[in-house]
Amino acid sequence: MATKIPESPKVGMVSLGCPKNLVDSERILTKLRSDGYGLSPDYAGADVVLVNTCGFLDSAKEESLEAIGEAISENGRVIVTGCMGDEADKIRERFPNVLAITGAHQYEQVVSAVHEAAPATPSPFVDLVPEAGLKLTPRHYSYLKISEGCNHRCAFCIIPQLRGDLVSRRPDAILREAEKLVEAGTQELLVISQDTSAYGVDIRKQPRMWKGEEIVPHMTDLARELGKIAPWVRLHYVYPYPHVDQVIPLMAEGLILPYLDIPFQHASRNVLKAMKRPANEAKVLERLKAWREIAPDLTIRSTFVVGFPGETEEDFQYLLDWLDEAQLDRVGAFRFEPVEGAAANALPDPVPEEVKEARYARIMEKTAAISAAKLAAKVGREIDVIIDEVDEDGGANARSQADAPEIDGQVFLRDAGHLAQGQIVRVMVEEADEHDLYGAPVTLNR
Numbered sequence: 001m002a003t004k005i006p007e008s009p010k011v012g013m014v015s016l017g018c019p020k021n022l023v024d025s026e027r028i029l030t031k032l033r034s035d036g037y038g039l040s041p042d043y044a045g046a047d048v049v050l051v052n053t054c055g056f057l058d059s060a061k062e063e064s065l066e067a068i069g070e071a072i073s074e075n076g077r078v079i080v081t082g083c084m085g086d087e088a089d090k091i092r093e094r095f096p097n098v099l100a101i102t103g104a105h106q107y108e109q110v111v112s113a114v115h116e117a118a119p120a121t122p123s124p125f126v127d128l129v130p131e132a133g134l135k136l137t138p139r140h141y142s143y144l145k146i147s148e149g150c151n152h153r154c155a156f157c158i159i160p161q162l163r164g165d166l167v168s169r170r171p172d173a174i175l176r177e178a179e180k181l182v183e184a185g186t187q188e189l190l191v192i193s194q195d196t197s198a199y200g201v202d203i204r205k206q207p208r209m210w211k212g213e214e215i216v217p218h219m220t221d222l223a224r225e226l227g228k229i230a231p232w233v234r235l236h237y238v239y240p241y242p243h244v245d246q247v248i249p250l251m252a253e254g255l256i257l258p259y260l261d262i263p264f265q266h267a268s269r270n271v272l273k274a275m276k277r278p279a280n281e282a283k284v285l286e287r288l289k290a291w292r293e294i295a296p297d298l299t300i301r302s303t304f305v306v307g308f309p310g311e312t313e314e315d316f317q318y319l320l321d322w323l324d325e326a327q328l329d330r331v332g333a334f335r336f337e338p339v340e341g342a343a344a345n346a347l348p349d350p351v352p353e354e355v356k357e358a359r360y361a362r363i364m365e366k367t368a369a370i371s372a373a374k375l376a377a378k379v380g381r382e383i384d385v386i387i388d389e390v391d392e393d394g395g396a397n398a399r400s401q402a403d404a405p406e407i408d409g410q411v412f413l414r415d416a417g418h419l420a421q422g423q424i425v426r427v428m429v430e431e432a433d434e435h436d437l438y439g440a441p442v443t444l445n446r
Helices: 019-034 058-074 083-094 108-115 160-164 172-181 219-227 242-252 271-275 281-294 313-326 353-376
Strands: 010-015 049-051 079-081 141-145 188-192 208-210 212-215 231-236 260-263 297-307 329-334 380-388 396-400 412-415 425-431 437-444
Touching: 010 019, 010 058, 019 049, 019 079, 019 108, 019 141, 019 188, 019 329, 019 380, 058 079, 058 083, 079 108, 079 172, 083 160, 141 172, 141 380, 172 188, 172 208, 172 231, 188 219, 212 219, 219 231, 219 242, 242 260, 242 281, 271 313, 271 396, 281 313, 297 313, 297 353, 313 353, 329 353, 329 380, 353 425, 380 412, 412 425
Parallel strands: 010 049, 049 079, 141 188, 188 231, 260 297, 297 329, 412 437
Antiparallel strands: 208 212, 380 396, 380 425, 396 412, 425 437
16 A cells, blocks of 8 residues: 655745845744645645744834734734744734744744644655755855844844844854855855854854864854855955955955945944944045955945934035945945834934935935946946846846845846856946946856
8 A cells, every 4th residue: 555645734934124034034944844844835825824024123013014914814824933023012912813923033933833833744755855955045146144143232223132142153054054055056155144244253262173174263264265165255244343354355366256245324423423333434435445456346335324313414414425435336225213122212303204305315316326437337348247037038137246136236138048047157248327237148157
């Protein structure tokens, strides 16, 4: 008599917020898959739905609550996890039928809640998990989380309250995960954390052996080793500590991408002081110049907050003038938004909403002009790109070394129907606009 393999319960996942949340979702799904659970792409086919929430801004919390409401309406069996897990009372007040609520990166609790809500029947006959785990991103790029939490206490942020102080992962564990991802097809590793440049400060005296060599838990050492594993390595959320200078030569050598995502947030000393952030904007300008002398193709991405309490017109104009000098390549801006539990909420002199909107429009206009000029300078050059998608008409969407997925620009290619997702190719840049490049393949690079 043939053995009948029991049907696995299926889990649906709604993952909101930043890439760090996405990595959490991947870890949860990988564990559940190894425990015998199937995955459902829709509400109808799921025995239970997980909603991984974001709680950084009030608007993000509202989006999370709406997602929970939709999951309950469409499925009815919902488990909530993520940053809003610390506000269980608020969630239960609005959605009393939620099965369970857990906090950020509480993997074991989430899995236990799923086991209780939809018990799985173990089967030794089915191979459930690929070696690299389950991914929510395309095969050719992966986020690699190197630490949890943050030691900073910025006035506008509640991340330490949600995720705690910095806890770094062992370097050998990170490198082992990177190898598995690359073996499974990853071409680009996107290194993420709350503060990548602080990696290892909590475990600095705990080096680990990796392939016969001792690896110190430090950003520079980790970046160097990752550069030996993956074709592209991109660093996100880097604070401009002095030791970041040591990473730039690795970019010049081609070990890691000449790209730094640095959350400057502002340039005015008064605003930075109110934000409880370092106020060394002049030194930063000197270092940017020095970095570009070492790695001329260095791309700097950053984010800024406009309309922070107490920000004067003089403060804002200083920021615009600083941007003129800094010539950052990629810039995002946010209007200040009070977050429940943040120290900034108690600061005097709130900026009127109409002033925030006007300043937001001005900074975006300024940074778009800088971006357009920088991209125009690339017309006529050959650059390397990674293929994200090839369409049926022979075109392709790609990204250059200056473009992180989802947040930066793209390179749109013609005559690219022979290419495949994940290939790294050489292209000629033919046109540019404020945010994107346009071109055609030259020769296959990898």
